[in-house]
Amino acid sequence: MTARLVELEPRNAAMAEDAARAAGLTGVQVVVGDAALTDAYADLVPADLVLLCGVFGNVSDADVRATVGHCAAFCATGGTVIWTRHRREPDLVPAICDWFARERFAQIAVGTPADRVGGGVHRHLGRPRPLPSGVTMFHFLPN
Numbered sequence: 001m002t003a004r005l006v007e008l009e010p011r012n013a014a015m016a017e018d019a020a021r022a023a024g025l026t027g028v029q030v031v032v033g034d035a036a037l038t039d040a041y042a043d044l045v046p047a048d049l050v051l052l053c054g055v056f057g058n059v060s061d062a063d064v065r066a067t068v069g070h071c072a073a074f075c076a077t078g079g080t081v082i083w084t085r086h087r088r089e090p091d092l093v094p095a096i097c098d099w100f101a102r103e104r105f106a107q108i109a110v111g112t113p114a115d116r117v118g119g120g121v122h123r124h125l126g127r128p129r130p131l132p133s134g135v136t137m138f139h140f141l142p143n
């Protein structure tokens with residue numbers, strides 16, 4: 001099993017690296033870099049599992065839509081995407097689910113508005129598309 005975590009801050013990446021090693025997860029690669037760049041994943045796609053956690057709550061709606069669009073390239077047929085997003089108004093979660101459906105993902109699970117943090121699990125039913133190189137999928141918004 002090979003997994004890659006891409007994190008901009010070296011200190012956060014070092015903590016993730018330590019945690020992975022402590023758990024004996026030798027297949028986890030921790031890369032210091034920009035997670036928004038498609039090139040960061042070029043040699044690992046299509047993947048069985050894609051985690052988009054801590055992203056959708058920090059970028060514009062248009063960037064969320066664009067990133068969902070790239071999931072059909074990230075994900076193997078039958079592969080799973082797990083994502084997170086807060087439920088503050090305007091609640092984007094219904095739109096995110098709709099966007100995944102348009103990209104031929106089946107909805108496996110989605111949290112309820114009562115959850116403090118929303119999230120979803122979707123399975124790719126389509127064939128993986130080629131991942132475009134040199135694309136920046138999103139920009140983190142200032143807090």
Ligand SMILES: C[S@@+](CC[C@H](N)C(=O)[O-])C[C@H]1O[C@@H](n2cnc3c(N)ncnc32)[C@H](O)[C@@H]1O
Nearest residue numbers: 006007008009012033034035036054058140143
């Ligand atoms: C999970 S998000 C949560 C941000 C939230 N608004 C906060 O203030 O805590 C923060 C993490 O994403 C990382 N991050 C931000 N932009 C990134 C990027 N373009 N590529 C990779 N990691 C990024 C940050 O370094 C941080 O570890």
